[in-house]
Amino acid sequence: MATTPETLTTEPGLVLTPPDPVPTVSATKAAGLVPVDAGVKSQLDDRVAGFVTDLVAQDVNSPEFGKRVDAITAMGAKEIREAAGQSNRFLDRPVRAMDQETGVGKDLAELRRVVEDLDPGKKGNLTAPQKLFGIIPFGGKMRNYFDGYKSSQTHIAQILKSLSSGKDELLMDNAAIDTERANLWAAMGRLEQMIHLSKTMDAKLEDVANDLDHSDPAKAKAIRETALFYTRQRTQDLLTQMAVTVQGYLALDLVKKNNVELVKGVDRASTTTVSALRTAVTVAQALTNQKLVLEQITALNTTTANIIDSTGKLLKSQTAQIHEQAASATIPLETLQRAFQNIYDTMDAIDVFKLKALDSMKTTVGALSNEVDKSRGYIARAEGATQGQNGGQLGGPSPSAFKLEAM
Amino acid sequence: MSEVDDAIASARASWSRISDDRGAVGAARLPTRGRTRRTQTIGKRLTRIAIADVAILIAAMVIGWIVPLGIGGFMLVTALLVAATLLFAVWPAERAPTPERLASVDIKALPRQTERWLEAQRPALPAPAVTLVDRIGVRLETLAPQLARFADDAPEAIEVRKLVGEQLPAFVKDYERVPQALRTTPRNGRTPDAELVAGLSLIEQEIGEMTQRLAQDDLDTLATRGRFLEMKYRDET
Numbered sequence A: 001m002a003t004t005p006e007t008l009t010t011e012p013g014l015v016l017t018p019p020d021p022v023p024t025v026s027a028t029k030a031a032g033l034v035p036v037d038a039g040v041k042s043q044l045d046d047r048v049a050g051f052v053t054d055l056v057a058q059d060v061n062s063p064e065f066g067k068r069v070d071a072i073t074a075m076g077a078k079e080i081r082e083a084a085g086q087s088n089r090f091l092d093r094p095v096r097a098m099d100q101e102t103g104v105g106k107d108l109a110e111l112r113r114v115v116e117d118l119d120p121g122k123k124g125n126l127t128a129p130q131k132l133f134g135i136i137p138f139g140g141k142m143r144n145y146f147d148g149y150k151s152s153q154t155h156i157a158q159i160l161k162s163l164s165s166g167k168d169e170l171l172m173d174n175a176a177i178d179t180e181r182a183n184l185w186a187a188m189g190r191l192e193q194m195i196h197l198s199k200t201m202d203a204k205l206e207d208v209a210n211d212l213d214h215s216d217p218a219k220a221k222a223i224r225e226t227a228l229f230y231t232r233q234r235t236q237d238l239l240t241q242m243a244v245t246v247q248g249y250l251a252l253d254l255v256k257k258n259n260v261e262l263v264k265g266v267d268r269a270s271t272t273t274v275s276a277l278r279t280a281v282t283v284a285q286a287l288t289n290q291k292l293v294l295e296q297i298t299a300l301n302t303t304t305a306n307i308i309d310s311t312g313k314l315l316k317s318q319t320a321q322i323h324e325q326a327a328s329a330t331i332p333l334e335t336l337q338r339a340f341q342n343i344y345d346t347m348d349a350i351d352v353f354k355l356k357a358l359d360s361m362k363t364t365v366g367a368l369s370n371e372v373d374k375s376r377g378y379i380a381r382a383e384g385a386t387q388g389q390n391g392g393q394l395g396g397p398s399p400s401a402f403k404l405e406a407m
Numbered sequence B: 001m002s003e004v005d006d007a008i009a010s011a012r013a014s015w016s017r018i019s020d021d022r023g024a025v026g027a028a029r030l031p032t033r034g035r036t037r038r039t040q041t042i043g044k045r046l047t048r049i050a051i052a053d054v055a056i057l058i059a060a061m062v063i064g065w066i067v068p069l070g071i072g073g074f075m076l077v078t079a080l081l082v083a084a085t086l087l088f089a090v091w092p093a094e095r096a097p098t099p100e101r102l103a104s105v106d107i108k109a110l111p112r113q114t115e116r117w118l119e120a121q122r123p124a125l126p127a128p129a130v131t132l133v134d135r136i137g138v139r140l141e142t143l144a145p146q147l148a149r150f151a152d153d154a155p156e157a158i159e160v161r162k163l164v165g166e167q168l169p170a171f172v173k174d175y176e177r178v179p180q181a182l183r184t185t186p187r188n189g190r191t192p193d194a195e196l197v198a199g200l201s202l203i204e205q206e207i208g209e210m211t212q213r214l215a216q217d218d219l220d221t222l223a224t225r226g227r228f229l230e231m232k233y234r235d236e237t
Helices: A005-009 A038-057 A063-073 A077-097 A103-118 A141-215 A217-288 A295-307 A309-327 A332-393 B003-022 B024-029 B033-066 B070-090 B099-104 B110-124 B127-149 B155-177 B180-184 B192-234
Strands: A129-132 A136-140
Touching (some): A038 A063, A038 A141, A038 A217, A077 A141, A077 A217, A103 A141, A103 A332, A141 B192, B033 B070, B099 B155, B127 B192, B180 B192
Antiparallel strands (some): A129 A136
16 A cells, blocks of 8 residues: 555645734824835925925915915825725725625535535444344445435535635635725825925925015015915825825735635635545445445536646545545545545634634724724815815916926 | 007907808817717718608508509608608707706716807807817717716716806806906906816816716726736636
8 A cells, every 4th residue: 555544634734824913004104105206206396496486476465375375275185085085995895805694704604514414423333234123234324424425415516616706706806905005006106295295395485484584574474374384284184194095005905815815715625625525435435335426526626626726736636545545445434534624624724714814804994994083084174175275266376377286 | 468469369369269160270179079979960860861761661662552652642752751851851950958957957968968058159268268168078078978877866976067067057157248348358367268268177177087087996997807817817827
């Protein structure tokens, strides 16, 4: 005998690692995570310089001065609104991935139930002869046991199919997350530009006000009280939104990692199940000389092997070994028992993973909801500013006159 | 700006408007758009005429099988053909919708109706505004199919209606109420003509942004599915 049952059924243990919860990102640390191109930076600097020179040239009490200050209050409002819309969307996402009642969770629970019904360990002594009224020998327990496979094969095939489409859903979710992350990255880039712009504006206005302190103290005071004040307010708003967006960006990654792990688990659950059924077929042949025909499962063999390529290879190499072992009549039932143990191990690993993942997901969602709530106040203010701006702009100055927007 | 400048500017504006009406300059502006729609309506009319005429001929043939029509019948059929052709050539008359109707029209039809209304306002607008009106028309044409899947009371639809169905007509109407002579006179540093142009260009931009916003979901779905295909089929082979 070339192989022992151990080499056959001992698969590398399935380890599913739940990612750590995403920490809270503070507003002060939020800026600078997304790099801004040097060329864009200098363009923004030019824009600020032009704007400030223009502002200083106006009479403090003129409507033109007021219009430019309005432009500062609306600065970055568009970028904030955009980023807020995107970072709020993922909050409903994590719940779906971890839902026990539908999708993958439900399929796995059902699979466990079916598998438990077929478990040879729960059937008592299968090799003992069955007797009618305890006296007359009648049929074989073993034969009845393997008949159980025939009746449940359709069900198992269904569950496995459903698991594979559940896996597709998880992959689709991850694809959607990739798209959302790409969008968020772009939004963060624009926010970063606006942060750079408003910080430069802050410094420039400060300089100008200091210069004017001697020549025109009234104007210096006006600039400090209006333009500079609003600039600082906007910088704060932008930083707050940036922190929330960065956190959302990281949280999306967490959801994605969870899904990847779950996909691994689903893959393994499918393979171990199919593997156990194959073993059952061979063992039945060896023990009862019964040709156990599981059409549904044979069909599945090929599809599952195709779907899960890496583990499919494992399956293929195992088939030969199973045959050899069963034929050599070592202890076939033990082989089958071990195959079932593999399924249980996989499912337990998934359950443990889910519990831990749910925990870190909850922490992340909690922290995030907190931050989003905090930033809502700022967004509302930004919204109000843009609306005022839009109302005035129809009849007001042409919008391109002093544009404070990201590139 | 001196009075001479004003006079020159207004002369230029009216000249371009006149030449615009003759189609010389107008053809160079946006050559296809207006014409496409005109071709479309003509095509629609021709189809209607063809359907009516064929129906009359088939009816005549069927009747002719049963009862011989004779020369009188032939004359009658000919008269009917001419009448039907003429009728469908002029009916239904195309009339631009009123702003009041724009406010209540179905959201799916709104962009086209607004476009037709704007088209009707063209003669009253200064030359630079006419170019903008054309551009708004193009934007509206892009917007129209996008709105097809929105219900009348969807937030997106309400937003579009506010801009395209209410603000835009109101703004142009406001301008039209300003007496002709005052339209080129600067007030608070700007002429009403300039205000109209600035406002229209803002509206044009905003409609473009709406198109972008409405397309956002479709763009996302496309990217997502592409990514999914990559994950599922490329990563594993």
